[in-house]
Amino acid sequence: MSANTMERLVYMANQIGKFFQPQGHEKTVKGVAKHIRDFWDPRMRARIEDHIAAGGEGLAPDVLEALRSLPKVSRDTIPAPRPTLDVPGPTAHHH
Numbered sequence: 001m002s003a004n005t006m007e008r009l010v011y012m013a014n015q016i017g018k019f020f021q022p023q024g025h026e027k028t029v030k031g032v033a034k035h036i037r038d039f040w041d042p043r044m045r046a047r048i049e050d051h052i053a054a055g056g057e058g059l060a061p062d063v064l065e066a067l068r069s070l071p072k073v074s075r076d077t078i079p080a081p082r083p084t085l086d087v088p089g090p091t092a093h094h095h
Contacts, residue, residue: 009048010058017063025062032066045073 013036020031036045048067051057056064 006047006051007058009044010051013048013063013067014058014060017060017066021062028062029066029069032063033069036067037070042073042078045070046075046078049073 013032016032016035017028020028023031036048040048049072052059052064052067056067059067
């Protein structure tokens with residue numbers, strides 16, 4: 001996975017945290033955890049779990065706490081990425 005993709009996930013997680021932040025620490029942690037559990041694809045959650053295991057660089061403290069409170073994603077149930085269709089380009093017709 002590219003660093004850019006991880007930066008995007010970290011940014012998204014921190015934005016969710018910023019939304020809940022005015023409600024205080026406890027509600028921020030619970031709100032972020034619920035939002036990510038309910039709306040993030042298992043592949044996204046698995047990637048952010050790997051990022052946390054590598055130190056969690058860039059994640060706000062409340063967001064990190066929220067993510068750590070979630071049960072781990074079962075890697076066995078993550079669907080494989082869909083293959084891209086190999087659509088041939090226009091072909092020349094010889095007459």
